[in-house]
Amino acid sequence: MSDQGIKSRPSYQPIAPDPAGRHHLMVVDGAEVPPEALAEGVTPSAFEVWTVARRSAVPGVPMMEEAAGAVRTFRSTPHLFSALEERLARETMGLRFYAVGPEPFLWDAYGIGERAGLSRQEMGFAHVGPKARRIFCVHCREVMEKVTTSIVTCTGCGAALFVRDHFSRRLAAFMGVQIDAEVPGEVPAAEELYR
Amino acid sequence: MTAGEPLHVRVREIEELAPSLKRFSFEPAHGGQFPTPPAGGHVMLTLRDGARVMKNAYSLVTPPTERTRYDIIVRLVAQSRGGSSFLHRSVVPGDVLEMANPISLFSLAATARKHLLVGGGIGITPLLSFLPELKARGARFELHQLATGEEAPVFERLLAPYAAAEEIRVHSGGRAAFDLAGLLARQPLGTHLYVCGPHSLMDAVTGTAAGLGWPKGKIHKESFGGDVSGLPFRAVLKKSGIEVEVGETQSLLEAIEAAGVAAPCLCRGGACGECATPVIEGEADHRDDFLSAEEKASGKLIMTCVSRARGPRLVLDL
Numbered sequence: 001m002s003d004q005g006i007k008s009r010p011s012y013q014p015i016a017p018d019p020a021g022r023h024h025l026m027v028v029d030g031a032e033v034p035p036e037a038l039a040e041g042v043t044p045s046a047f048e049v050w051t052v053a054r055r056s057a058v059p060g061v062p063m064m065e066e067a068a069g070a071v072r073t074f075r076s077t078p079h080l081f082s083a084l085e086e087r088l089a090r091e092t093m094g095l096r097f098y099a100v101g102p103e104p105f106l107w108d109a110y111g112i113g114e115r116a117g118l119s120r121q122e123m124g125f126a127h128v129g130p131k132a133r134r135i136f137c138v139h140c141r142e143v144m145e146k147v148t149t150s151i152v153t154c155t156g157c158g159a160a161l162f163v164r165d166h167f168s169r170r171l172a173a174f175m176g177v178q179i180d181a182e183v184p185g186e187v188p189a190a191e192e193l194y195r
Numbered sequence: 196m197t198a199g200e201p202l203h204v205r206v207r208e209i210e211e212l213a214p215s216l217k218r219f220s221f222e223p224a225h226g227g228q229f230p231t232p233p234a235g236g237h238v239m240l241t242l243r244d245g246a247r248v249m250k251n252a253y254s255l256v257t258p259p260t261e262r263t264r265y266d267i268i269v270r271l272v273a274q275s276r277g278g279s280s281f282l283h284r285s286v287v288p289g290d291v292l293e294m295a296n297p298i299s300l301f302s303l304a305a306t307a308r309k310h311l312l313v314g315g316g317i318g319i320t321p322l323l324s325f326l327p328e329l330k331a332r333g334a335r336f337e338l339h340q341l342a343t344g345e346e347a348p349v350f351e352r353l354l355a356p357y358a359a360a361e362e363i364r365v366h367s368g369g370r371a372a373f374d375l376a377g378l379l380a381r382q383p384l385g386t387h388l389y390v391c392g393p394h395s396l397m398d399a400v401t402g403t404a405a406g407l408g409w410p411k412g413k414i415h416k417e418s419f420g421g422d423v424s425g426l427p428f429r430a431v432l433k434k435s436g437i438e439v440e441v442g443e444t445q446s447l448l449e450a451i452e453a454a455g456v457a458a459p460c461l462c463r464g465g466a467c468g469e470c471a472t473p474v475i476e477g478e479a480d481h482r483d484d485f486l487s488a489e490e491k492a493s494g495k496l497i498m499t500c501v502s503r504a505r506g507p508r509l510v511l512d513l
Contacts (some may be wrong), residue, residue: 020405020408021408022407022408023408042370067278090383091383092380092381092383092384093379093380093382093383093384093386093404093407093408093409093413094380094408094409095384095408096408106481115384116384117307117308117309117383117384117385117386119306119386119410120412121410121411121412122410137267138247148359184420
């Protein structure tokens with residue numbers, strides 16, 4: 001049940017800066033770059049790093065340094081993402097963009113990168129942290145965060161949803177499909193799979 | 196081996212644009228309309244000069260929406276291997292020629308947020324068919340055309356219909372005066388680069404772009420094949436059981452075709468990979484843009500349309 005053999009399920013690799021890139025910007029859903037997010041021998045100093053502190057006391061940035069080794073801290077992920085949109089809108093060709101964190105964060109970052117014109121070839125992703133999934137109910141379009149079980153009750157329409165490995169990059173979510181559509185009420189016990 | 200039945204086209208008009216540039220306008224020989232060509236597409240003309248048969252590829256310069264005529268612009272080169280010279284000197288209005296259906300190996304990226312077009316000399320031709328398409332899409336673009344001083348007014352005139360309120364520039368001050376690195380460094384994310392022109396220009400543009408961090412997937416080039424001439428050699432076609440002599444100014448593909456062997460081909464410019472042929476013996480002098488550096492080094496395949504032998508003999512699995 002943990003590997004459903006579905007090809008759209010993303011796979012991830014530790015990050016190394018693309019040697020062809022001119023500048024490397026990394027966004028991290030956390031206060032620091034987790035060592036396991038980086039390939040062997042790679043240090044955070046190869047990147048301009050943006051982190052999320054999840055607290056109000058973050059250092060001010062009177063002069064924003066846009067160089068390898070610089071670190072900029074944000075209060076929250078929406079705070080980081082909004083600055084990211086502005087930054088990418090004025091960036092030029094040659095940038096490489098990397099994201100480190102749980103899957104919903106990675107694919108929200110991917111969406112911002114893609115809308116700014118970055119191709120998959122210009123982005124890199126490392127999945128660290130919780131394995132909990134963002135689930136999209138294919139029946140009512142409700143989106144549920146932090147789902148850890150194989151079956152979840154939709155908060156939108158109440159359906160018992162099977163959590164598939166089928167992943168949508170556009171929605172940055174896994175698909176949830178009603179499990180008792182054939183035999184109403186026949187719902188197996190949910191297993192805790194995604195922690 | 197080009198898709199579909201060839202078209203029969205009649206020369207309806209020949210216009211001299213410059214001493215070495217002529218525009219040929221073709222119409223369907225049997226009436227009706229041409230197929231809708233792809234933007235950036237090219238056609239292959241079969242030219243019969245006595246017993247000699249030449250097949251040359253030319254970019255269409257008419258918009259993809261134009262189906263009553265196909266136009267090409269042909270440069271007469273001093274070292275013409277026959278095709279362009281034949282078109283310039285022997286073809287007259289009313290002549291009927293054989294033309295393969297248009298295909299494109301140089302298409303506009305649908306996801307691009309901006310298109311940067313760079314042309315050198317006659318490399319302007321596929322860009323001319325991009326412009327109406329980009330205008331129709333309302334796409335953001337920028338075009339830079341390099342030209343000699345005497346040809347700059349010709350290219351300016353060809354670009355004029357699209358120039359209003361657009362970033363279109365003709366540079367006649369030579370390559371050194373053209374700030375290529377500055378141009379490539381200031382492009383926004385999501386820009387796709389298209390370059391067509393002499394090999395030296397394409398190498399400079401693609402090399403500079405790669406050095407500035409442009410990913411391969413956003414760099415597109417249209418090759419005209421460049422120089423296919425070299426020392427003569429003998430090609431042994433193992434399957435066909437024959438041997439052909441490849442002359443100094445003849446391509447390997449032309450020599451194979453002259454011997455009556457139907458070899459695969461599509462672009463005839465080293466770009467598409469259709470003519471890839473296994474090499475059994477001998478070393479290839481690779482001149483194509485299709486094989487990777489590793490594939491070229493392994494020596495297992497040769498693109499017969501542009502590449503030659505590095506030595507007196509080449510044995511092919513053909």
